[in-house]
């Protein structure tokens with residue numbers, strides 16, 4: 001029998017070689033290592049020594065097979081303890097040395113057992129992962145397949161027909177549900193978070209957000225289009241992997257990214273269309289054209305389109321056809337707009353802007369409005385008495401004032417208020433208390449035509465005189481009917497027949513002679529036939545049908561106005577239309593206020609004044625002028641603003657109308673105003689010049705008219721000089737000086753003439769010639785630019801170069817130039833050279849720097865001012 005080696009036995013027993021070698025040595029065999037050979041008996045003995053361990057090991061193996069594999073340190077330790085205990089129990093009688101060895105062997109065995117259990121657990125885990133991967137890949141495959149099908153369907157929508165069963169399933173009414181393929185949910189931020197969370201779970205606690213691999217979703221065949229706005233919004237979420245960044249999601253950036261985007265866009269549009277029903281192109285209603293086109297000059301096609309209810313393009317087209325090339329925004333003139341209106345076959349009317357401060361227009365409008373009023377009532381006539389001097393006008397008015405008042409008005413007219421009313425048979429007649437045609441014409445000249453009837457007083461003993469004729473002419477030109485009162489009939493030698501014959505030459509034909517002029521022979525002194533005269537006035541008034549509307553807002557005219565101590569501004573007003581009430585906010589001429597008190601011609605306080613009634617009113621802020629219009633406004637605020645505006649305008653007009661004496665109009669002004677002195681304000685560079693000029697001026701004597709220097713001084717012409725000259729109607733002579741900027745603009749505003757000279761005799765000549773009416777300036781200097789010196793350079797052979805800045809206008813290389821230092825002209829000459837950046841230039845405009853030299857003058861200093869001027873020919877005025 002062949003010998004067995006140790007390692008073979010160890011292999012057979014499945015025990016480590018070293019353990020078997022040791023065991024053999026323990027049994028007393030002569031072995032060196034695991035290659036040593038053993039006899040059969042020795043092998044049996046050795047195997048037998050291991051038999052006691054084998055059952056325990058077998059039992060251990062079977063128990064482990066049945067139990068579930070648990071890989072844990074505690075279980076290994078448990079096993080170790082178990083085997084240890086068993087070994088201890090089995091070999092309790094062995095020697096300590098052997099026990100230790102056995103124990104060690106057992107330990108090794110146990111380690112081997114543990115090593116055997118570890119690969120088993122790994123296998124299980126491996127299997128588990130493989131299964132999971134398989135599931136995942138299966139899912140991915142399904143997703144990819146679904147996506148592919150879906151995109152194919154998108155590309156060829158006709159090919160994919162929903163089968164009948166599907167059609168049946170989808171109710172027709174339910175429009176929001178569509179079978180359009182798998183839904184690729186958009187990664188809204190909320191959804192993204194959710195995906196990440198699930199990913200993170202799969203990643204075994206890896207909390208880093210996984211942008212690269214969002215969890216693929218199962219394809220969904222039916223897609224419900226969200227109806228709620230909330231859902232719509234969520235579907236509008238950006239296609240982002242990262243919040244705030246677009247298109248970074250690689251999953252959606254795959255091959256289908258582009259088509260995804262398109263699909264999203266398409267779906268969004270569809271949704272929009274669905275949500276907002278398609279707008280039908282609104283057809284503009286053809287509105288009828290207006291009867292009249294009320295336009296303003298400067299309107300454009302758009303404005304006119306609105307007025308005409310037509311498209312601006314149509315207007316442009318129409319104008320084009322009419323030969324007017326325009327666009328929609330171009331302003332059109334009056335003629336073009338009227339042409340367009342004519343083309344449409346409608347009238348055109350230019351809109352007039354109502355200026356609320358124009359009370360004359362308001363007044364006229366009120367007059368016009370009353371003509372068509374339904375509230376018209378008879379009003380007393382307003383009468384003016386005219387005639388030649390001493391023919392008895394005042395005597396007649398006095399008689400009427402004192403005699404023709406009713407009993408209850410006894411006491412007579414104590415107060416003279418410019419007009420009064422007399423009563424006859426309960427009818428009233430208003431007389432203006434300012435006789436004579438001068439007053440009448442003055443009122444007329446100022447636009448006040450308040451008189452209805454003129455009573456022409458002619459003294460029977462004197463006949464027609466020059467002022468009688470003037471009065472006739474004035475009355476006729478005003479188209480006011482004349483009633484002839486032949487006065488002083490009580491005087492012996494009165495010859496009314498002669499007067500009638502004379503007046504007939506002036507076309508005042510009495511009714512007896514076939515005419516229509518009323519003649520009444522009266523005596524103002526005795527009162528003879530005065531009632532007849534009044535009767536005739538009323539008759540004439542009836543013929544004229546004088547009516548007014550007492551219910552409208554009052555308008556009136558100032559007959560007289562004055563400033564009363566204690567009462568302020570007092571105005572005698574003749575109410576012409578409407579009824580004036582106490583408290584009415586009014587504007588009278590350029591004044592304004594509220595009617596505080598109202599007094600009638602009997603001196604009684606009244607609350608209201610009806611048409612043709614003269615009243616004295618208080619409450620105005622200033623004294624108006626006679627013939628000023630009175631207009632009532634709705635509120636005091638408006639009245640105030642209108643009054644202030646008018647006062648301002650009047651002041652401006654007054655300023656504009658003031659013509660100051662100038663050298664040009666000096667001769668005419670001297671003749672017109674009969675001037676004895678010509679006032680001058682004189683300013684010069686030095687006191688010596690002032691004195692020399694003053695003496696020379698004061699020697700001038702032209703036909704008894706002398707020059708009076710009202711103010712003289714050294715230095716620039718300032719505002720004070722201009723104010724003085726303006727107030728004194730003087731003009732200013734400046735010798736080698738210039739006006740300050742403010743003085744210059746002030747002189748232009750106020751029209752004060754400033755003449756500047758640099759040669760004494762020229763100044764004297766000009767003034768003398770102007771006084772003689774021979775001033776014929778052929779040339780006038782015109783300042784074309786102003787410069788300031790900023791730097792100077794002295795260059796040999798060239799002189800001083802002035803580095804200057806052009807503040808205003810322009811400087812030319814051939815201009816004349818004045819050097820002004822502290823308002824005084826220090827040199828007057830010619831520009832020698834003009835450069836800009838080393839180049840010679842012809843001119844330099846405002847806002848640029850330049851360098852210049854002055855012919856024959858080098859004393860230029862920084863801060864000097866240059867006045868560049870040209871001599872321009874002026875036509876004689």
Ligand SMILES: Nc1nc2c(ncn2[C@@H]2O[C@H](COP(=O)(O)OP(=O)(O)OP(=O)(O)O)[C@@H](O)[C@H]2O)c(=O)[nH]1
Pocket residue numbers: 387388389390391392393394395396435436487488489490491522523524525526
């Ligand atoms: N005998 C007589 N004298 C009269 C009559 N009317 C006026 N007189 C006198 O004539 C003079 C002039 O009368 P006025 O009333 O002042 O005449 P007037 O037209 O107002 O004169 P002026 O104010 O200067 O324009 C006075 O002395 C009157 O007394 C009259 O009817 N008979």
